[in-house]
Amino acid sequence: MKVERLLFIGIIIIIIIGNITIFFPHFRIKDYKKTIELSYQDEYVRNIGIICYGNMLECKDVEVIEEGFIDTSKVGTYHMTYTLKHDSSSKVLEQDLIVKDKIKPTITIDDEVINVCPNGKIESKIKAFDEYDGDLTNSLKTNIKDDLITIEVEDSSKNKTIIEKKVTTKDEIAPIIKLNKEQELSIEIGSKYEEPGATAEDNCDGDLTEHIEVIGSVNPSKSGNYTITYKVSDKAGNEATISRIIHVYEKYKQVYGHGTIYLTFDDGPGPYTEELLNILKKYNIKATFFVTDQALTRGYDHLIKRASDEGHTIGLHSKTHDYSYIYSSTKNYFDDLNAIEYKVERITGKKTKFIRFPGGSSNTISKNYDNGSHIMSSLGKMVTEKGYKYYDWNIVSGDAGETTNTDTVAKNVINSLGEKSTYVVLQHDIKKYSVDAVETIIKYGLSHGFTFKNITDSTPLVQHHKNN
Numbered sequence: 283m284k285v286e287r288l289l290f291i292g293i294i295i296i297i298i299i300g301n302i303t304i305f306f307p308h309f310r311i312k313d314y315k316k317t318i319e320l321s322y323q324d325e326y327v328r329n330i331g332i333i334c335y336g337n338m339l340e341c342k343d344v345e346v347i348e349e350g351f352i353d354t355s356k357v358g359t360y361h362m363t364y365t366l367k368h369d370s371s372s373k374v375l376e377q378d379l380i381v382k383d384k385i386k387p388t389i390t391i392d393d394e395v396i397n398v399c400p401n402g403k404i405e406s407k408i409k410a411f412d413e414y415d416g417d418l419t420n421s422l423k424t425n426i427k428d429d430l431i432t433i434e435v436e437d438s439s440k441n442k443t444i445i446e447k448k449v450t451t452k453d454e455i456a457p458i459i460k461l462n463k464e465q466e467l468s469i470e471i472g473s474k475y476e477e478p479g480a481t482a483e484d485n486c487d488g489d490l491t492e493h494i495e496v497i498g499s500v501n502p503s504k505s506g507n508y509t510i511t512y513k514v515s516d517k518a519g520n521e522a523t524i525s526r527i528i529h530v531y532e533k534y535k536q537v538y539g540h541g542t543i544y545l546t547f548d549d550g551p552g553p554y555t556e557e558l559l560n561i562l563k564k565y566n567i568k569a570t571f572f573v574t575d576q577a578l579t580r581g582y583d584h585l586i587k588r589a590s591d592e593g594h595t596i597g598l599h600s601k602t603h604d605y606s607y608i609y610s611s612t613k614n615y616f617d618d619l620n621a622i623e624y625k626v627e628r629i630t631g632k633k634t635k636f637i638r639f640p641g642g643s644s645n646t647i648s649k650n651y652d653n654g655s656h657i658m659s660s661l662g663k664m665v666t667e668k669g670y671k672y673y674d675w676n677i678v679s680g681d682a683g684e685t686t687n688t689d690t691v692a693k694n695v696i697n698s699l700g701e702k703s704t705y706v707v708l709q710h711d712i713k714k715y716s717v718d719a720v721e722t723i724i725k726y727g728l729s730h731g732f733t734f735k736n737i738t739d740s741t742p743l744v745q746h747h748k749n750n
């Protein structure tokens with residue numbers, strides 16, 4: 283046989299075998315891809331092309347059993363296995379599904395022109411966000427060249443965004459100093475001044491607290507107002523200052539005297555008189571009580587007795603303490619005075635001739651009730667003629683209206699002390715905050731050379747000028 287003939291027969295055989303395959307039923311697969319790409323937010327849809335079972339004349343649907351796991355919300359490569367079945371024939375297809383993030387991150391900038399500090403710190407707020415990765419601000423990369431800045435950011439799937447902007451380089455903003463503690467501080471003389479300091483923050487240079495210069499000083503042993511100035515500059519020379527005032531105050535004037543202090547208490551007795559008597563007893567100090575007989579003193583008569591028994595002087599203030607009554611006529615005044623006088627004598631068994639006019643002999647309130655008779659001038663003479671001795675005061679504690687603060691009452695009394703030989707202090711034992719100041723006053727007086735006494739016949743008169 284010729285070689286050409288053999289070749290011809292061979293080709294024919296190949297064609298016949300090929301055609302047998304076409305006619306022989308099998309899984310027919312079209313457009314199948316071993317690898318498929320998806321966007322991360324896409325929905326998964328099976329994609330293995332067109333498949334049927336049969337030959338070129340007839341092709342039937344096949345059953346596909348799908349195995350594997352895919353989560354399109356997460357970037358990654360997922361492997362799927364598809365088993366094709368038809369009657370007793372089967373075939374396995376493998377497929378890789380690659381879930382990708384194909385969206386670029388976005389960059390947002392607050393300002394149109396970006397300001398850069400001389401030290402390269404970018405002042406404008408630049409943010410980066412990626413649909414898939416979220417906030418990418420920390421992954422931002424910047425590069426400044428001349429008056430241009432290149433800002434770039436890349437997400438985890440290598441999608442990159444690059445923008446270019448104009449920049450200005452300057453620092454014209456001064457640091458901000460904040461004081462620790464208040465701008466005005468008060469310390470008592472003799473206590474320690476501890477510098478509370480300040481903090482400083484600069485837009486370009488950050489924390490400048492360490493560079494704050496503290497100018498000025500406080501002498502805590504000398505009263506007065508002191509100014510401390512805090513100064514700081516940033517590297518560009520922008521300066522900031524802030525000041526604080528420190529008041530060094532003298533709570534109690536340190537006065538050493540030799541005078542006698544007569545503590546006197548009006549308007550009682552009352553709910554705090556017992557406590558007061560206990561304090562006086564503790565220091566063995568005698569005082570003077572100008573008592574009344576008003577509704578508020580009811581139930582405390584025994585304290586008049588106790589005060590008297592303990593050596594205090596009981597003086598007369600008023601039965602009613604009713605200005606409109608006692609100052610409307612001299613008769614009413616003496617009716618009222620005699621009533622409290624008899625009561626005191628009944629309680630204590632002792633006579634007393636010491637009196638204190640309600641409102642003091644210098645009061646002007648009596649003008650409201652005396653029909654122009656200048657009753658205080660009359661009463662001043664009349665009581666003296668009748669053998670009474672009236673006492674006003676030369677130290678006002680302020681407890682009758684100026685203050686309700688114990689410290690202030692004590693301070694008012696103490697800071698009124700000086701070189702005089704006689705001090706008559708006006709307080710009210712129906713006021714707790716005033717009674718509470720007594721111990722401080724006593725301690726101060728005793729430690730500064732003063733003596734405490736009750737009013738007696740030998741007490742110098744302390745009387746005001748009449749104002750009515």
Ligand code: ZN
Nearest residue numbers: 548549640641
């Ligand atoms: Zn009074």
